Amino acid sequence: MKLPVYAATAFSAAISLALTFVPASGLGYHNGAVQIDVTESGGYYILSDPLRPGISCGINGTTPAKGPVGTTIGTGRRHDTVTACVDVLYGVQRMWDMLRDWLGRNGINGSGRGAPARIVTGTSVPGSTVDFPGSQSFPTQLDLVGHQYGHVVYQTTPGGAGAGNENGGINEGSADIFGTLTEWYANSHVDRPDYVIGEGSDLIGGGPLRHTYNPGLDGHPNCYSAQIPATEVHAASGPMRHWFYLLAEGSVPGGGKPSSPICAGGPASVTGIGLVKAGRVFMQSLLRKTSGWRYVHVRTASVMSAIELYGPADPACVTVKAAWDAVSVPAQPAEPACAPPPAR
Known part of the structure; x- marks a missing residue:
C-alpha cells in the first residue's frame, strides 16, 4: 500500500449548521451492515466522527461524504464511493477503540486525534489525509484500513517515519x-x-x-x-x-x-x-x-x-x-x- 503522508495538525470538518451526534446504519462492501458514529446536520448524516476528533471520510477531498437522515448510508456495491467511506469509517472507529482498549493509546496520533480519509478515484496527491485510491473497487477492508492508519501511528510515535x-x-x-x-x-x-x-x-x-x-x-x-x-x-x-x-x-x-x-x-x-x-x-x-x-x-x-x-x-x-x-x-x-x- 502507498504510504500516506501525514501532518500532525488539527483536522476538523467545518460544519456551521446545528449538529447532532448519532449512530447511523451503513452498508459497506467489505463489512456489510454496520453501525457507524456520524454527525447529523441539516437533514443529512455527515461522515465526520463526533466522538473521535479528526476522523472523517470524503470523496476526492476532505469534505465529508453524507447521506439523507433516516436512510442507510452506502449501497454495499464495490464501486460506490460512499460505500467505501462507510467501510473506512467503520474500520478506523474499530481501530481507535482497539488502540484505547487493548494498547492504551489515546487516539490514532496518541494525543486524542486522528486524520481524515479520502476515497480517491483519480490521481492521489500526497497531503494530510489517509488515502484509499481505486476505481471499480477500493482497498477498504478492516485490515487495510488498520494498515493505512497504522502508518499514522508509526509516524506519530518518537522518531517519525525515518528513512531507508x-x-x-x-x-x-x-x-x-x-x-x-x-x-x-x-x-x-x-x-x-x-x-x-x-x-x-x-x-x-x-x-x-x-x-x-x-x-x-x-x-x-x-x-x-x-x-x-x-x-x-x-x-x-x-x-x-x-x-x-x-x-x-x-x-x-x-x-x-x-x-x-x-x-x-x-x-x-x-x-x-x-x-x-x-x-x-x-x-x-x-x-x-x-x-x-x-x-x-x-x-x-x-x-x-x-x-x-x-x-x-x-x-x-x-x-x-x-x-x-x-x-x-x-x-x-x-x-x-x-x-x-x-x-x-
Missing part, C-alpha cells in the same frame, strides 16, 4: 500488525479475523496481499539478512510481521491457526503469549523508536518493553527474544536479560 528501506520495512510491517490487531478486535462475522492482509482484495487478482505467519508465501523474506536494507519496503517487512506472529501465536499454535516457519539457527519452537499481550509489547516498543531504527533496535526495544510491562520473569521476555531468534535478528550487547521464572 530497512526502516521502511519496519514501518510497513508495523502497519500490517495494526491491521491485524484491528481485524481481530472488530471480530466481524463478515470478515473473520486472520493473519493475512487484504484477503479477498481485488488489487492482485483476489488473493491476499501479504501473509503474516509466513511471508515466504508472498515471495518475501521470512528471515532477516544483510540484503534487507536493499529490499523493497513491503518485502523488507517480512521479518517484522513474521516476528509478531511468532510472538502472539507461536510456531505451532494449533486451534486452526497456521504453523509458522523458524529460520536456520533459531529455536526448535516458539510458544506465543497471545495477541493482545504481543500488541502491548509492540506498541510500547514504538514509544522507544528513533528515526534511525533498524531491526536490531526493534529487538532491543521490544525486550525492554516486555520487561517494563510484565517484568523480567514473565514468559513475555523469553518469548520476545525467542521470536527474534526465530527470524534471525541477533541479540545486541545492550539487550537486558530475562530472569528465571519464580519457583513453584
Whole structure:
C-alpha cells in the first residue's frame, strides 16, 4: 500500500449548521451492515466522527461524504464511493477503540486525534489525509484500513517515519500488525479475523496481499539478512510481521491457526503469549523508536518493553527474544536479560 503522508495538525470538518451526534446504519462492501458514529446536520448524516476528533471520510477531498437522515448510508456495491467511506469509517472507529482498549493509546496520533480519509478515484496527491485510491473497487477492508492508519501511528510515535528501506520495512510491517490487531478486535462475522492482509482484495487478482505467519508465501523474506536494507519496503517487512506472529501465536499454535516457519539457527519452537499481550509489547516498543531504527533496535526495544510491562520473569521476555531468534535478528550487547521464572 502507498504510504500516506501525514501532518500532525488539527483536522476538523467545518460544519456551521446545528449538529447532532448519532449512530447511523451503513452498508459497506467489505463489512456489510454496520453501525457507524456520524454527525447529523441539516437533514443529512455527515461522515465526520463526533466522538473521535479528526476522523472523517470524503470523496476526492476532505469534505465529508453524507447521506439523507433516516436512510442507510452506502449501497454495499464495490464501486460506490460512499460505500467505501462507510467501510473506512467503520474500520478506523474499530481501530481507535482497539488502540484505547487493548494498547492504551489515546487516539490514532496518541494525543486524542486522528486524520481524515479520502476515497480517491483519480490521481492521489500526497497531503494530510489517509488515502484509499481505486476505481471499480477500493482497498477498504478492516485490515487495510488498520494498515493505512497504522502508518499514522508509526509516524506519530518518537522518531517519525525515518528513512531507508530497512526502516521502511519496519514501518510497513508495523502497519500490517495494526491491521491485524484491528481485524481481530472488530471480530466481524463478515470478515473473520486472520493473519493475512487484504484477503479477498481485488488489487492482485483476489488473493491476499501479504501473509503474516509466513511471508515466504508472498515471495518475501521470512528471515532477516544483510540484503534487507536493499529490499523493497513491503518485502523488507517480512521479518517484522513474521516476528509478531511468532510472538502472539507461536510456531505451532494449533486451534486452526497456521504453523509458522523458524529460520536456520533459531529455536526448535516458539510458544506465543497471545495477541493482545504481543500488541502491548509492540506498541510500547514504538514509544522507544528513533528515526534511525533498524531491526536490531526493534529487538532491543521490544525486550525492554516486555520487561517494563510484565517484568523480567514473565514468559513475555523469553518469548520476545525467542521470536527474534526465530527470524534471525541477533541479540545486541545492550539487550537486558530475562530472569528465571519464580519457583513453584
